[in-house]
Amino acid sequence: MVDVLTPVLSNAWDTDRPWTLESYESTGGYGALRTALGMTQDDVIGLVKDSGLRGRGGAGFPTGMKWSFIPQGDGKPHYLVVNADESEPGTCKDIPLMMATPHTLVEGVAITSYAIRANHAFIYVRGEVLHVVRRLQRAVQEAYLAGHLGKDIHGSGYDLDVTVHAGAGAYICGEETALLDSLEGRRGQPRLRPPFPAIAGLYAAPTVINNVESIASVPCIVANGASWFGSMGTEKSKGMTLYSLSGHVARPGQFEAPLGITLRQLLDLSGGVREGHELKFWTPGGSSTPILTAEHLDVPLDYEGVGKAGSMLGTKALQIFDETTCxxxxxxxxxxxxxxxxxxxxxxxxxxxxxxxxxxxxxxxxxxxxxxxxxxxxxxxxxxxxxxxxxxxxxxxxxxxxxxxxxxxxxxxxxxxxxxxxxxxxxxxxxxxxxx
Known part of the structure; x- marks a missing residue:
């Protein structure tokens, strides 16, 4: 494992107005998009596969493999849908990412759409977070005005439209097929599978559905390479990720670190459990994951380590409860x-x-x-x-x-x-x- 903290997605969060296009481009923003447009779509998919990036929305499925399931030469439109319906109790990583640096997500959307040969992408955002919806809408508008979206992007001949869609506030719409039904104007309820979204997703066309953090991680992989990304994390859980600490902790917040860090290390970085109290139990990935106890402080927070301990990494929502909690x-x-x-x-x-x-x-x-x-x-x-x-x-x-x-x-x-x-x-x- 590399350094304890590895700020990549959060690196610019403390800079001046990081949500603006000017600020994002000043640090090399949209350079990865230009690089990707100079590659073949299959090469972009291969790069993400080689990086070992796994879905950051909970299940941890290999992202590049998910993209490769999209059939090619089928004559149907392809779609990218970004699941930004962050609703899991305790989870709070996607919203700060979209608020601080929305262009990271927009650039990731453009690269991913190009890779899967999609000409229309949707970002499905939880409707209650109106401030996030507005910030994303402005970021998309800026990207259009700068030529990063729209027709013939940077002279490549590739066209892409991006729609920011506000959901109606249902937790079930975080389930990918229920999200698709909601996006199509129906009641958000899960679909029977098969067929899977890669074959018959949005409007019965091949569709890739990825979490915000998954898509936002794509530009840094294209810019720095698969080996760079794989140098962080563990053998099977590669890269950096956002851990959300909340509850009875001295300094709650977002901590971007390599997969495989332990809760003990994260608590050391956050000042520990609040003064005068001790850890009783905690969730590794939000309230829908089995709880763990102080005995699991040194469990590696990666997909394999947490699974071996009897829980799931999920959304890395680390809710900390001390001995006063029933x-x-x-x-x-x-x-x-x-x-x-x-x-x-x-x-x-x-x-x-x-x-x-x-x-x-x-x-x-x-x-x-x-x-x-x-x-x-x-x-x-x-x-x-x-x-x-x-x-x-x-x-x-x-x-x-x-x-x-x-x-x-x-x-x-x-x-x-x-x-x-x-x-x-x-x-x-x-x-x-x-x-x-």
């Missing part, structure tokens, strides 16, 4: 979110998340019994792997993992007839807007 109450709140955000298309998720909340609420109130824990695990078992998409699976993850690590805390609730934690001492119960 794990049952935290899991209940997450489960209430998943119940609310279920699209209702499939029975295991629609009915299952409702029953999970009922059982958890009873346990949290101290009205359950140890038999209810087995009922809860049985409910999770009936949802896991049986839902139409990953939302149901994600809803079960914090429940099963919290019972695995903190079963005694669940038992303490019904033995004491209520939550054993003092609400006055726990920031989990603090009023909305209170400083944690």
């Amino acid at each position: 794990v049952v109450r935290a899991v209940l709140r997450w489960t209430e979110f998943y119940k609310h955000e279920s699209c209702g298309k499939c029975t295991p998720c629609r009915e299952g998340t409702w029953w999970l909340v009922q059982t958890l609420a009873r346990l949290e109130a101290g009205q359950g019994s140890e038999a209810d824990l087995e009922t809860l695990l049985d409910q999770c078992d009936n949802i896991l792997g049986r839902s139409f998409c990953a939302l149901g699976d994600g809803a079960t993850s914090p429940i099963t993992s919290s019972i695995q690590h903190f079963r005694s805390e669940y038992i303490a609730h019904f033995e004491q007839g209520g939550c054993p934690f003092d609400p006055a001492a726990s920031t989990l119960f603090a009023p909305a807007g209170a400083n944690a």
Whole structure:
């Protein structure tokens, strides 16, 4: 592993007005696009494959391989869709990236679209973040005016239009096929696969769907080469990435580091858990990933390391909870979110998340019994792997993992007839807007 911090995507975040085209071009911005336009499309795809870039939206699928699934010579239009519907509780990396340096994403969109032979790209942004939508729209406008988008880009003969689309605020639209339905004007619900989006995606045409950070990482790979990118990270999880630290940590924020760094190292960089307290549990990739404990401080934060520890790297949303937090109450709140955000298309998720909340609420109130824990695990078992998409699976993850690590805390609730934690001492119960 190289240096502890490797600012690449975040390198210009602290410069003067980094979101403007003038600032971006002053540091070599859009130079990678010119380089890519001088290459063949297949060579660009091969370069991204060789770099080892993996999807930064959660699953970690190889990005270049995903691009290569697009059929060539099929006579159909091809589309690129950027998933900027950042909705996972605890995840906050794409929004600051788009706010600080939107042209990084726009340049990545242009290079990726050229590589997959797409002439129209869409950036699907969460509708509530209107400030981000406006900033992206201005960045796209600047790119058009400068000739980085539009007709015959830089005399290459390649044409590209980019549309910034604001979603309507549904967590399920972060699922790629539900996002496509929403983009087409329908209710956002997952599609049955096959066919996969690479064959029949947006408007039934071949489509690549990638996360914001994945696409924003493309320009630096084109500019610096696959070997440079592969020099960071681990053997199977290459490159740098954005880790989001939040919760009971002294200095929360974004930390761009090579894949494979540990939470212990990140906590050292962020001042550690807040003064006078100690780590109790944490999420490695947002609330839909199994929770980990202080025993996992030295687990490499890459796809393989976190997977071996029994969780998922996901979106690298590291939510830190100290000993004042009631794990049952935290899991209940997450489960209430998943119940609310279920699209209702499939029975295991629609009915299952409702029953999970009922059982958890009873346990949290101290009205359950140890038999209810087995009922809860049985409910999770009936949802896991049986839902139409990953939302149901994600809803079960914090429940099963919290019972695995903190079963005694669940038992303490019904033995004491209520939550054993003092609400006055726990920031989990603090009023909305209170400083944690």
